Amino acid sequence: MQHDAASMTPLEQQIASVIQLxxxxxxxxxxxxxxxxxxxxxxxxxxxxxxxxLHIALQEQIMTDRPVGIRACYQxxxxxxxxAHQVLHQMIxxxxxxxxxxxxxxxxxxxxxxxxxxxxxxK
Numbered sequence: 001m002q003h004d005a006a007s008m009t010p011l012e013q014q015i016a017s018v019i020q021l022x023x024x025x026x027x028x029x030x031x032x033x034x035x036x037x038x039x040x041x042x043x044x045x046x047x048x049x050x051x052x053x054l055h056i057a058l059q060e061q062i063m064t065d066r067p068v069g070i071r072a073c074y075q076x077x078x079x080x081x082x083x084a085h086q087v088l089h090q091m092i093x094x095x096x097x098x099x100x101x102x103x104x105x106x107x108x109x110x111x112x113x114x115x116x117x118x119x120x121x122x123k
Contacts, residue, residue, distance in 0.1 A: 018055045021085055022048070054092045061095075067111035073118040080123045090121050 008016065019029065025048040028037070039047035065071040077087045094117040102109040 014056060014059060015052075018052045018059075021055070022052065024048075025052070051092070054095055055088060058088060058091055058095055067115055069115050070118065073115065073121075077118075077121060077123060091118060094118050094121070 019025065028048055039045050039050075061067070061070050062074045063071075074087065074091065077090070078084055081087060094114060097117065098109050098114040101113075
C-alpha cells in the first residue's frame with residue numbers, strides 16, 4: 001500500500017491516511033479475492049469499507065464545520081485525550097447511529113440530534 005504522496009490527489013491522500021490508521025484492513029485491501037467479501041451485519045463483523053468511509057465523512061464534516069459546531073465538539077474531545085483515533089471512533093459511532101436512524105425513518109439526518117449525541121460523549 002505504499003504510494004508517493006506527492007503524486008496523489010488530496011482525496012487519495014485522505015484515503016491513504018485512513019488506511020494507515022487501520023492496519024487490520026491491509027490484508028483485505030491487498031487481496032482482490034478478499035476485497036469482494038460481503039459483510040452482513042448479522043455476522044457481527046464490521047464492514048471495513050463502511051468504517052473507513054465514515055472516517056472520511058467525519059473528517060470532511062470537521063474540516064467544513066458542517067453541521068455547525070462539529071469542529072468545536074471534536075476539538076473539545078481531543079483536548080481531553082492523547083488518542084485522536086479513539087475520539088474519531090467515538091464520533092463515528094454517533095454518525096453511524098444518526099445515519100441509521102435517518103435511513104430507518106426515511107428522513108434527512110437530524111443534525112441537532114447528532115450534535116447532541118456528540119456532546120454527550122465522555123470527555
